[in-house]
Amino acid sequence: MSKPKVICHMMSTIDGRIIMSGWGNDATRQAYSDIYNQCHNTFDSDAWLCGRVTMAEFDNAEEPLWAPVKEKIERVFFKGDASADSFAVAIDAHGKLGWSTNEIGGDHIIQVLTEKVSDGYLAYLQQRKVSYIFAGKDTVDLTAVLSQLQSVFGINSIMLEGGGTINGAFLHAGLIDEISLLLVPVADGRLHRATTFDVHQSFVTYVPQLLQLRSCEQLEQEVVWLRYGKR
Secondary structure (H helix, E strand, O other), rough: OOEEEEEEEEOOOOOOEEOOOOOOOHHHHHHHHHHHHHHHOOOOOEEEEEEHHHOOOOOEEEOOOOOOOOOOOOOOOOOOOOOOOOOEEEEEEOOOOOOOHHHHHHHEEEEEOOOOOHHHHHHHHHHOEEEEEEEOOOOHHHHHHHHHHHHOOOOEEEEEOOOOOHHHHHHOOOOOOEEEEEOOOOOOOOOOOOOOOOOOOOOOOOOOOOOOEEEEEEEEHHHHEEEEEEO
């Protein structure tokens, strides 16, 4: 299958937690965030991808307000900006995200939906000029997501920067080509906190994946940057 290269770029404590609250004071957390973004910018990627919960935290996210429409909208992809060449991809199976603009930091928004979303919601996205694709009837098929992102939008490299659940789904599907992990000098230890990869218990056939270390570098703030590929 032809697909974009997928690089999972994350930052975690030494015990794998990814929720930053409690990692020192505001200045320390900001320093970690700056390092994370600097490392992100070293990759020549066309897009970055997160799940719905992460995307809902951005400033231009809003509660989607739409009314039912009379005409049925065909379940085919929609391009809100044909000239866009950098993208923010949101996995939003049930159509819960809303947007006041169709970009995040200059990256055009693409929503990944299932065919269960309403016609009114699709009309809302079209009015906002937010692009979307369909990747399944009831649940999201990640292989179909990557295939369409490449064929429809010309995306050949994508940064996976989601929460543990979406990262775990990509890992389980065998779709991650490289892992870029920033380890901060923090031991968290709090239970029930999201980790870099949370593979859902329903994936009963999942087998942990062996990796190959490609590089290891110590950065500022005692952060260690590890990069892995498939073995």
